[in-house]
Amino acid sequence: MKDTATIRKMIEELKGLKTQNMYLNDFFHTWKESDDEISATFAVAEILRAMREQNISSKVFDSGLGISIFRDNSTRTRFSFASACNMLGLEVQDLDEKTSQIAHGETVRETANMVSFMADVIGIRDDMYIGKGHAYMKEVAHAVQEGYDDGVLEQRPTLVNLQCDIDHPTQSMADLLHVINHFGGVENLKGKKVAMTWAYSPSYGKPLSVPQGVIGLFTRFGMDVVLAHPEGYNVMPEIEEVAAENARKSGGSYTRVNSMAEAFKDADIVYPKSWAPFAVMEERTQLVGDGKFDELKDLEKRCLLNNAKFKDWECTEELMATTNGGKALYMHCLPADISGVSCKEGEVAASVFERYRVPLYKEASYKPYIIAAMIFLAKFRNPADKLSELVEAAQKRII
Amino acid sequence: MKDTATIRKMIEELKGLKTQNMYLNDFFHTWKESDDEISATFAVAEILRAMREQNISSKVFDSGLGISIFRDNSTRTRFSFASACNMLGLEVQDLDEKTSQIAHGETVRETANMVSFMADVIGIRDDMYIGKGHAYMKEVAHAVQEGYDDGVLEQRPTLVNLQCDIDHPTQSMADLLHVINHFGGVENLKGKKVAMTWAYSPSYGKPLSVPQGVIGLFTRFGMDVVLAHPEGYNVMPEIEEVAAENARKSGGSYTRVNSMAEAFKDADIVYPKSWAPFAVMEERTQLVGDGKFDELKDLEKRCLLNNAKFKDWECTEELMATTNGGKALYMHCLPADISGVSCKEGEVAASVFERYRVPLYKEASYKPYIIAAMIFLAKFRNPADKLSELVEAAQKRII
């Protein structure tokens, strides 16, 4: 546990980072953020966590709402967002689209304003359809900016991407903060091998944003990132370009292979996880858009049949043994498809999952702090000063 | 933006208004409130808004619940109520009747008490059935008064009518505050012509409380209020009497015509909006009560057929051009049925709606402040003193 002196030192270090562009801005994709901005997000997350451990209040809002818009069911993300808002003093209000009948277009503009009169942040998860999620978030951001400029809204709510079709920044940032802590500092990541690999799951159509988020972020830290998947399970080519460019700049590498074994060989970190091929996701979006639900069922059947060819893409003890010292850090965004536990054949062997249960939960535990940090940095021009104020005021979270 | 000196002046003016009867009371219909009480509600709403713009906290509750009871789906009202509660320090708890199986009668009395142990306010929307909504609210108010008198409840929650079958006071008050600001002060309203007119919509059975709320309130300010609708689309006669009496007292007028064109001619304000005829709403209530669902379908069919005769009741550019200087303020409670956008043929032409989008959103933006003002005035015997306390304490909303 970090004491107050350590927290003060962390705040001091934060001062060296340029975060002005985050102020009154949104957080969509990690690759749109500068290195300083990424570092600052980690720093603020760690400071907020240390403050909470020391029972120091991080309440910066006396009142205000955090609006959550989830376009499909979600427990984990819902609670992470609620936790982040609560920690800062915002009350969560869920916008349930099933009851409120929001659609795209003009209606987005109207609803975004109607729910934002007291909103300081809007968190959106919309990951189901390629080409839609990010577009929707941009629409909402544009709408509330207009509302603010026109004097309709007293404040400009900041948007946090809680998962879109392209990136899953709160996940990948929590993942990486876990990695940083696991390896004892960001300076120790250079040269580490990361295997982001596809794995078999009995369900089809899992979003691409997790692997894309990981390759788009992990490549910035000088690591050797390998993406492995069966033929046809490609991710979005634009994001592979981002990853390659990142690797070039950071002195790491980005490669793609078609074998789980090759990816695992000597890896320091493994992230085996199912996803749908980009091309399938595109077809699916088209079919849903056209209301062709019979064809949709056919697509699902075809996909599951194809998936079934790759049941051997499972994170087994044998594969784990081939990693660096047999001790790679196993990662997952949870929930995992565990063979013999949550399904007959899945992404990971039960014994592997069980061995990494505590690290997996720790990985997840960073997410509320990452979200809170994103909000914090969007709300304060001088985040270090505000954190100092909080630490010196030392208001107790529990009296 | 109003500075602190201006806010102090506004508070000073509030002191001249008699609000004692609002203290520990409910807000059901605007015409049950005195002129001072109406003015005070506007004043407190404006002060709360100015405080928020100045980042001054308006949290008067350290804890406490705001209960919302919505008897049909609602996004806008739900968020307005949540915003108002949050601004004052209350946490919203929704009472979902689908899961909690509330009915009328003894059960209302019981449930009203069971949910109110920590409730400082109860907001209810119950607008669907003529003769039911207001009656239900009175039942709840009576139940919590008894509970308070009997020592069951530590505090007497105040009721806010978020829309009943008779009036929609949070809407009409927000509408009027928008009008006051648009015309630069309440003193400029005298002699302005208001066209509250029926408009065609492809749906049937929209509540009467919006037109009734408008004619029942706007007639108090010396304006010439015209209600226009096709033959048979009458509103409740009692409310027309209220409007006529208001007009007599205020030196304005209240008239009814059967032509949209006549109402729009030289109007300063137009409010074209669909509603169901009072007689139809009564029949509908009876049929639902009797469980005659086949007859209900017939009624709907008949109504839609009848509505269809009046598709030319649309707020077009041509009609707008006939208003005073061609520049009448277009109003709507939202969402509107926009021709060619949200429906084929609707209440308003797309170009008219688009031109007034920003004013429409501003109109809506007053609602949370109006609701907060209603709560505030019901909770403090000396609202001006309390507001002064808040302004002088100058607790920041965002640190």
Add this chain to the structure above:
Amino acid sequence: MKDTATIRKMIEELKGLKTQNMYLNDFFHTWKESDDEISATFAVAEILRAMREQNISSKVFDSGLGISIFRDNSTRTRFSFASACNMLGLEVQDLDEKTSQIAHGETVRETANMVSFMADVIGIRDDMYIGKGHAYMKEVAHAVQEGYDDGVLEQRPTLVNLQCDIDHPTQSMADLLHVINHFGGVENLKGKKVAMTWAYSPSYGKPLSVPQGVIGLFTRFGMDVVLAHPEGYNVMPEIEEVAAENARKSGGSYTRVNSMAEAFKDADIVYPKSWAPFAVMEERTQLVGDGKFDELKDLEKRCLLNNAKFKDWECTEELMATTNGGKALYMHCLPADISGVSCKEGEVAASVFERYRVPLYKEASYKPYIIAAMIFLAKFRNPADKLSELVEAAQKRII
């Protein structure tokens, strides 16, 4: 209403009670708590209520979440828990299992951690299946303890049993606090006769936890507790043993009879309430577990037929007249099945229920304070000191 001097005296008395074992612990069954712990819960509940009456804030959390898990619909318990959390400064987040797909086993462990990153308390209601509810709660408690020990959670959320298959401690404690106040002090309970009796209801399968909770708690105060039910409607034998042992220690008695009349004779307190036979509940759990839904329907039919033999088990005016002075305190956990009001033939005559309406609502009004007291005692090693701090700080709940 108690003044501040009285509150100080109450806090002084609390200091004499040993509550160390409640600190960082859970509240599952009243019989697992010592006499001091039970007394302390009442004391803290009464102090919190008196503080609220005096407009003194009891907010001990600056931020933090209270998680509620309700495994079937609930209005009263939901609002009681929300009220308790709000009073202490926690924001409620409901975990809706229908949308979040929680199951038992490994998934419980994972979900319990995933929702608890900022959770200070978890309230669970799981009363439907014998052998399941309490087991589920223990699983959750174990999971979050592990999470805390492993450094996944910053704090160990305390569990409050909001009703399980075995006990309903927030109900029985609220019931008893009502009895204490009704009879003017716990010292006046000795020798009072309590009739906890089965009553007819047109529904089957009501949980056993209410009668079990009552006999398991009321027997600790030197009262003569009689459990009455038709043959076959037994409660869990272990709880009867608890009751008998309690009675032995407290100098009261515990007896079982098969006649409502016998139980009511000269009773000071009557609690007529329907429940399902233990054996039926066991069979039902088995059938649901095995997915035998046809047999389940048969079971229901058989039960209702059997219930119907005992329609004369109704709390009538005639029976009330046979109680001590004809003035026994009538109790119910609500909602009651009222003959001729909520059903044709039910647990209680309408005139009896009506006469006791105010006491019944008061009985219910203790529940939020009891829940808040349970949380308070689990969170502070020296509850009296913390309460003193609050009373001396005298922060106003409403400014």
